[in-house]
Amino acid sequence: DAKTTQPTSMDCAEGRAANLPCNHSTISGNEYVYWYRQIHSQGPQYIIHGLKNNETNEMASLIITEDRKSSTLILPHATLRDTAVYYCIVRDTGANNLFFGTGTRLTVIP
Amino acid sequence: DAGVIQSPRHEVTEMGQEVTLRCKPISGHDYLFWYRQTMMRGLELLIYFNNNVPIDDSGMPEDRFSAKMPNASFSTLKIQPSEPRDSAVYFCASSLSVRANVLTFGAGSRLTVL
Numbered sequence: 001d002a003k004t005t006q007p008t009s010m011d012c013a014e015g016r017a018a019n020l021p022c023n024h025s026t027i028s029g030n031e032y033v034y035w036y037r038q039i040h041s042q043g044p045q046y047i048i049h050g051l052k053n054n055e056t057n058e059m060a061s062l063i064i065t066e067d068r069k070s071s072t073l074i075l076p077h078a079t080l081r082d083t084a085v086y087y088c089i090v091r092d093t094g095a096n097n098l099f100f101g102t103g104t105r106l107t108v109i110p
Numbered sequence: 111d112a113g114v115i116q117s118p119r120h121e122v123t124e125m126g127q128e129v130t131l132r133c134k135p136i137s138g139h140d141y142l143f144w145y146r147q148t149m150m151r152g153l154e155l156l157i158y159f160n161n162n163v164p165i166d167d168s169g170m171p172e173d174r175f176s177a178k179m180p181n182a183s184f185s186t187l188k189i190q191p192s193e194p195r196d197s198a199v200y201f202c203a204s205s206l207s208v209r210a211n212v213l214t215f216g217a218g219s220r221l222t223v224l
Contacts, residue, residue: 043215100153
C-alpha cells in the first residue's frame with residue numbers, strides 16, 4: 001500500500017480556509033485517497049475520497065494533483081468544531097483494511 | 111438510522127476477568143470492522159467481517175481475543191482473560207460493499223483493565 005506523509009499539526013483561524021496537505025508519492029493507479037477525521041473522544045468520521053478528479057461534498061473539497069502524488073483537503077470556512085485529527089489514507093477499493101497512521105492535528109483558533 | 115451502536119461505552123474491570131464488547135452495525139451494511147485505539151499505537155484494525163464471515167483477523171493480538179458475528183445485526187469482541195495492556199478504546203465500524211472503505215464508526219467502548 002502507498003504510504004502517506006502528513007504534517008503533525010496545523011493551526012487555522014476560525015472562518016478561514018483550512019488546507020491540509022498529504023503526500024503519497026508511491027500511490028498506484030487503482031488506489032483512492034480517503035480522508036477521515038477524529039474529533040476528541042469520538043470515533044473517526046469519513047469526510048471524502050477521490051481517485052484523480054477533484055471532489056467536493058458538503059463537508060470539504062479534495063484536490064488531487066495531476067500526477068496523483070499529493071492531495072489537499074480543504075475545509076472552506078473552518079469552525080471551532082473542525083478541531084480534530086485528520087487522516088489521509090491511500091487504499092485500493094478492493095482491499096478493506098484501512099491504515100490510519102498518525103494524521104494531522106488541526107486546531108482552529110478563535 | 112441510529113448509526114453504529116456500541117456497548118458498553120465504558121468498562122472498568124480487573125485483570126483476569128472476561129470482557130465482552132458489543133456492536134450493532136448499520137442495517138444493510140455487509141462489512142463490519144473492529145479497531146482498537148491507544149496512545150502508543152494509534153488506530154489498529156483487529157478483525158473484519160464480510161457477510162458475517164471473518165475475512166482478516168491478522169490484527170487480533172493473541173488468543174485471548176476472539177470476535178464473532180452470529181448474524182448481520184450483531185457482533186461481539188471478547189477478551190478472556192483481560193490484562194492491563196488491553197486498556198484502550200475499541201471501535202466498531204460498518205460499511206457497504208460498494209463503498210467498502212467508507213466506514214461509519216461507532217462511539218467506541220473505553221476499556222480499563224486494572
